[in-house]
Amino acid sequence: MFNNLRHFIDKIKPNFVEGGKFAWLQSTFEAFETFAFTPNRVTKRGCHVRDAVDLKRAMITVVIALVPAMLFGMWNIGYQTSLHTTNWPYELGTTASWWYCLWFGFLRMLPMLAVSYIVGLGIEFTFAQIRQHEVNEGFLVTGFIIPMIVPVTTPLWQLALATAFAVIIGKEVFGGTGMNFLNPALVARAFLFFAYPTRMSGDNVWIANDLWGTDAITSATPLAELAAGIRPSASALDLFIGTIPGSTCETSVIAILLGAIILLLTGIASWRIMLSVVLGGGLIGLLFNAIGTNEYMQLPFYYHYLIGGFMFGAVFMATDPVTAAQTNIGKWIYGLLIGIFAVMLRVINPAYPEGMMLSILLMNCFAPLIDHCVVARNIKMRQKRAILQHKTTTR
């Protein structure tokens, strides 16, 4: 089958190169060809280091790492509805009900995924075509993540608008993949959060009422309960497994950790960033425990990992190679500050129940500055050493 595809692509290729009939669709053709096959181009002159894994293959690895969280999220969408609705077709706890939960969630997620990919890729292809660039593969991951971090009842037109905003204002105006300084998926979420606050927060958006509508069943998330000053009603184990209301696919810490293992084993994401985000959040959590003037501050520090999007952000968002800090010391600083700000925002500012989104976006802005300082310090140190050496040798 792959041979046939290769054969077909080779056959139609002359139409798309310069001088061919469809030369104006060159970028589109190139995108599909390199999506299907690793490009066979070799470097012709000079000495280059080439990684066997190109950007498209790296992005697919991230998507695979996201799959456990996505599957669990689908099941959880159905599970949450089954707990609260009165007309669930199967008896709770049965195998049939379990499978129907997954199917229900799948049908809810499918249109969101479709909208995110169609809108996002449509804009990406248009821009690439106009600018005569290769199509950027970054959106494979972004398009997958956007539906995972919004409430399940988000109307599709709002999702489409947010995706368009994220791709155009968050990415294309700066020159496309690799040039953006903000994580595009988080830009989409931030857009929804500020543009349609009633659809993105509160108690009335997290659980779908029926298969197709945007109606929701009222239920507080652990974050909302905490913001109101109550200890979460779900147990730590429930929070860890993820059977709690929340954004579609970020509730389960187990599924996210599975993804983290894949990312770390393949070396796609930085372990320094993941570890430092977790450390930062834990440190400030312990500090708040020591102060402990209200229920939120007294919350055991590890709860912060279990509720909201903390782990999802730490594993999949903070580690985005484009927007994170590049130097090793920079990564530690960047990650620590993300963790610190995320928990601080949660506990201290009641207007923003979840601090992860804003803290990652904030640190995205500062990542280049951190890198600059690290590099400047390094240069200074080496200069000092060189001068010292020079002095000792000439003495």
Place this chain on the structure above:
Amino acid sequence: MANYKKLLIEPLRKTNPVTVLVLGICSCLAVTAQLKPALVMGASVTVVTALSNFIISLLRKGIPNRIRIIVQLVVVATLVIMIDQFLKAFAYDVSKQLSVYVGLIITNCIIMGRLEAFALSHNPRESFLDGLGNGLGYSVILFIVAFFRELLGSGTLLGYQVIPQTFYEAGYQNNGLMILPPMALIVVGVIIWIQRTRHPEMQDSNNN
């Protein structure tokens, strides 16, 4: 004659104070959430730029170089206070809405910029037209930004509901981000983007 026309028209397009010189951005963020205050603000700035340009140009030969900024400030401040009193008397609601930003016209970079760059070296007639043109150029951008922000953010224009009620019943929602100041910056950015795409000669070269 052609020269006068150019003085008036060019600031609306290729020497626009907001999108090309990137001046007067602060007030652009502050007063453009709705169309009405934006229009009043645009008109006020236009009057102040035109008249101050005219007056400074009349005085330009008598102003000692070392104290010219103070003289300019006195003239501008007088005009701004007059405008402020005028608005309070005849358009009290808008004056309330604009609050401190009318007084802050005095710090609007466009005015000082035109006084320094143009009025001090040109005759009163040219200076007046230049001030008028730059004020209008500023007003046009304010109008475009405020138009989109009010339409998408509140669903109204000049306070009248434009987006039909049936849309809201079908699930449409106003975009809350449009009301927030950052969106004004993004809209201005998009205007600059469109303008420079249409006029490639305005783009900065990369090899400087």
